[in-house]
Amino acid sequence: MAANTDAEILLTLTDVTAGYGAGLILKGVDLSVNRGESVCLIGPNGAGKSTVLKTISGLLRPKSGTVVFAGTDISAMTSRQRLGRGIVHVPQDRSLFPGMTVWENVMMGGFILSDPNLVRRRMEEVADAFPIVAKRRSSAAGSLSGGEQKQVELARSLMLDPALILLDEPSIGLDPKSRTSVFASIAGLAKTGRSVLLVEQNARSGLAVAHRAAVLEAGVVALTGSGESLLNDPEVARLYLGAGASAHAPRS
Amino acid sequence: MHALIQAIILGILTGGVYALMASGQTLIFGIMKVVNLAQGAFVVLGAYLTYTLFVQFGMDPFASVLITTPLMFLVGVGLQWALIRPLHSDDVAQLSLLVTFALALGVEGILSFAYSTTLTNIQPKYANFSWTVVGYQVNLVRFCAFALSLVVLAVLYLVLKRTKFGRAVRATVQNPMSAQLLGVNAQRVSALGFGLGAATAASAGSVFGMLNAFNPGSHYDLISRLLTVVVLGGLGSIGGSVVAALVMGVASSVVSAMASPIWSDFTFFIVLLLVLLLRPRGLFGARTRGAL
Amino acid sequence: AAASGTSSAANSAPLKIGISLSLTGDFSSSGKAAQRGYQLWAEVANKSGGILGRKVQLDIVDDASSPDQVVTNYTNLITQTKVDIVFGPFSSLLTVPASRVASRYGYSFIEPAGGGPSVFDQKLNNLFFVQPAESTRGGDVFANYILSLPAGQRPKTAAYAKLDDPFSAPIADNIQKRFEAAGIKTVYDQTYPSETADMTPIVAGIAAAKPDVVIGGTQEGDAFAQIKAMIQLKFNPKWLYEANGSNSPGDFPAAVSLANTAGVFGSIDWYADSTISGSAKFISDYIAKFGGDANQIDPTSAEAYSAGMLLQEVAAKTGKVDNATIIKTLHAGTWPTLVGNLSWDATGKPKGEYLLVQWINGKLQTVYPAKTAQASPIAPKPNWAG
Amino acid sequence: MKALLARVGVVRAVAFFGVLVIVPLVTGQIGWLTNALIFTIMYAALASSWNLVGGYAGYPSLGHAAFFGLGAYSMAIVFNGSVYGGYLPFVMLPLVAIGAALISLPIGWVAMRTRADVFAIVTITVLFIAQTLAFNFNTVTGGAQGKSVAPAPFDVSTYNWPFYYAMLTLLAIAMGISLYFRRSKIGLSLATVRADEEKAHGVGVRVTAVKLIAFAVSCGIVAMVGGVWAYYVGFVYPQFAVDPLITIGMVLMTFLGGRGTLWGPVLGAFILVPAQEFFAFTFGASQLYLFAYAAVFLVIMLFLPRGILPSISDRLRKKRAAANGILRDASDAASAVSAQPAAHQTGVTR
């Protein structure tokens, strides 16, 4: 099923079930991500995509099944331990600390780093990559516009130089220019050997940058394939990519 | 005129003491969103600890701050761990009201068991000493208390604004989920923050114990004042609560010296009411973008 | 469940006495002093064979200084525990609702600590206040003393600082009325609410008015606070009278230091050096039971003890301890107690007078009226020790 | 399913009030029991009324004791000399309620411009102002000397009954209104105010109107309770009639039982008041009473952290959901259909 079989597998979810309280949202999810690969997860609203990411980053513990990262079963680990292993999660909801400045927010991204020099260096790198950070460094993060906040969130997530980055709809609220640059940097991440697990409703752009893609439907993985193959599959388009979009596709 | 200036001096000094007491409250209430109704009880507990050290070992009340502060810090950490931490739900702010009220009752109960409910007082030799400065009296203890409160507040401010721990505390409150995702151990941070709040009560306690007669029930009077100071200052703004404490100190003192003590608290409450109606966020509360 | 303690001396069941006291809350320190007085009395009474051969059994419950709880407690004591007799709680604020419950059930109400006007305004005939006079007349003896001075030696100006509660401010009010009638000018007059912890602004105001005499219509805590503020502001009047607080032989020096007590006046019904008969025995019994020294005994303990004495005297005189007999008997005659010989009018108001005391050489001494005085008053007041 | 639920509710209410109505008749002259119940029911009524504002609207008023005091003082002032046969004070209660509600309107209108923490402080300020006024308007209130209500001329053996039934009636009124709020759009509007007042304005909820309705009704009932209390205790002192502890009592009981629920405040009162009286009566002398009381509190909060009723119903709901394996996938049409009967089943087994 993997696109390139000889690649090293970084993350595997095997028959994972999870939910909030007593009910089950994920009902046996199988998924894997290779090193240096970007995988895109699509599916209807409420399918459980964000829930999958939460079980990987440790916000939610699976009820059954295993999450294996770089050969170790991390299912029972805390978020902090997983973070220490290089898994960074950018959630879907706004996740900045609204009362802290943009600069402090980015600094919090390197919270688990103990070397202040390293933190400083990374912050400069990040500020270069995301101009908004430098431009609004001492504004309260909560005062930024929706799209600006999203950019700062993405900037913050790069502070740790993660091995696996979980992006939950990074394009929400971004204007076309920023969107293009964010998708470009996602592609760039994978090129530099880092893995990306991406959830996107903006499925066409998401699938375009992904090596591989999976469709999540009602808490199970209904379909997997290369990003390109799913993009061109008319059935997938009808069910998940929307008729309107395809009908008018030529105009874009 | 003389009386007025004397009243203002007194008000400022008293305000300093309230600022000291309120600083921990500000930290816990404004920054950690825990309405700590036990802060008054912590102050009284601090006063009793100082009292014991003074009576049993003859230790100077200001010096004993060095012992009581770490002690109260541990008490705070322990209590947070045992009582606040389990309240892991959306409205900690409201539920903590209950738990800390029970805590206050419990502390009161233990204190009245361990000590008597008679009013006590810490009386070092210099308790009533005062300098005469161009005809005005400046009391030593109040003055030291004022200085101490400035020091404690400055330390607290720097800890919160400039250290990694301070950022972690603020982050945890503003968005616990993302703090967790960034590797902040929310439980530990909250426990330490609560401990810090309790620790400030230790220094406040020894000062309070020298200035006022107290018994285990004294915390009731304290808490309503502390809350008003914290709110008037603007939730979570340490600088704001200092100003608010001074406003309260001076307003009460001037009104009671120049008009009537009966109306002193009354005036203060009216001022509070007006400020809040004009500026619902308090004197220094920041206006945030919120959900817009 | 009306008055159940029927007459017979043959009845050998214990004599149950129910009392609600403020063991916690605002009034708790005095509440506990009263508790010690009651307990001591019961023990002494039982050692001498109880009352009419019946062992005295106290049922003391806590009302947490709350009126709801005091109503509940007396209702419970009378209708559930079915005590034979009830004694009063601490403070007029609680005595009023409590005495109504007792009166409703026909119980006598001997009470050592509710002497405010509201208590007597109820005009209950089952009530007996075990102190020499209404609490609000506590300062009359100081006024008597000042006004007994030759006109040239009297103070010209006076300042009044009054705690706003039913038995503090009125003491000062009564003094003020007499002083003003005698031409002593009021230069400062303030009432302050009970939660006022910080007395310095008030004292600053007094100091600015430079009065000869300062009258504090106080309870204990605020009296100490007033005096500490005077020391801090270095203000020393010629005469200083505090309605409460300065009359406490133990707490007062502890709060302001012994050296600062010199010359402060107070008034009192009982204290360690009281010359009233029975007092010495009370002190030695008290120390034997609770330890400490004579100066630490709160007068409230003596008043509570006296409540018990009254009951014993009624029993001895009539051979009965039922409530109707108690009420009828106490209304007639004069009764010796630790706080003097007591007699009451129809509303339970005592008809006696307090003692004026002053701190002289580190001791509390009676200085007026002359017939009971141990020393003569010193004036002007020595300066603060600092 | 709804009908069934309603029926369970009716049975519960009838049983509860039935027992309380009968208690004095059966137990006869046992004064202590009716006395204890009077205070318990009083707090249940106070907590239920507080819940209308603090629970449903999410405005945690700490100033309600001011209205309790208002009711108490109106009784003491009007019936200072005589109670005219004993029943007139009860008859006058509706007037007290209307008066208090009218006075509460401007206060609520001003105070409710602030929210949450600040609102709590503003209202507690109102309370202290009320207390200061009670202390200082000597001519009307008697100041620190307090003011008495003339004693009621009732027979000793049934002395408590009128007070008891008056309190019970007030509780029934408070709960009735509470129930009505829950069932009507007023309750729905209040819930939006609690959740997001700004947004509520934007979807056309009559925010100010519903807030003021809730506040005025709540204050009116509290004032009536205060009136009965004053008559029962017989004496009104500023520090007891306008007492922050009364407010705290209402708040704690509501929180303990469960905010925004019908029975929560009542449950909270029926646990805390007897516990407090019991501990004070039993352990008071040993100083441990406060400690025991605090311990009860903490234990409940630690095990049922959202208040008793919400915690329990939440657990039940989750358990049932697990048992029935409810599917909740909006996306999957087939499972959505199958979810429907499952939901019905849960309703029936409720």
Added chain:
Amino acid sequence: MSDVLLSVDHFTKRFGGVTAVNDCSFSVESGSITALIGPNGSGKTTLFNMITGYLKADSGSITFNGETITRPRPADLYRKGLSRTFQQARIFPELTVIENLVVAAGYSWKGLFGKRVSLDDEVRAQKMLHEFRLESLAQLPSGELSYGQRKLLEFAAVLMSEPSLVLLDEPTAGVNPVMIDTMERHIRERNAAGVTFLIVEHDMQLVMRLCNPVVVLDQGSPIAFGAPATIQTDPLVLEAYLGS
């Protein structure tokens, strides 16, 4: 199709040093589906907030339905027929999904004293929920919805009442493309029935096929106005927003 329903006149808003909206004026014609686009931070949301009265403008006013309003208030505007959604969906999390819709449907004074959820309310709300595939969630507290479900719920709620002008702030962000089609259909249906829309949106394909005219905002002021086709080739717009 030429009378102006809403006109924004000289709105300005500063936050400290940042000028979020700078002397901004434009108008929305009755019966149109107008788009408001612009780069992140260009002031679109701030403008919405000022129009609907959630934020006080430093200066400027709106004219709605011929009436000039200098200090708009959300409640008044709602009653005058203006509804909006928020960029970050704002629902009432403690209310159930269905109650969210019922509240948004609006009710009279008399209705205030009526049943919480009447049968009539229920029928209307269920129909709406069905369209957005939310019907199985009807009785859930809406706080338990996923991101996209919240967006859908808020969108559905705004359609429940009978507004004459609807302001949508990025309605499709986080919404599945299939559902976006449903949204689009609803907007068209409502529009055909006379409802005017003003939509902030970054999904250019949707804007291009749905909206006309388009207003482009940059740094708080309009830089272009016109039909989608012209906008798309406007060099200023390409430079500021679309990128080349």
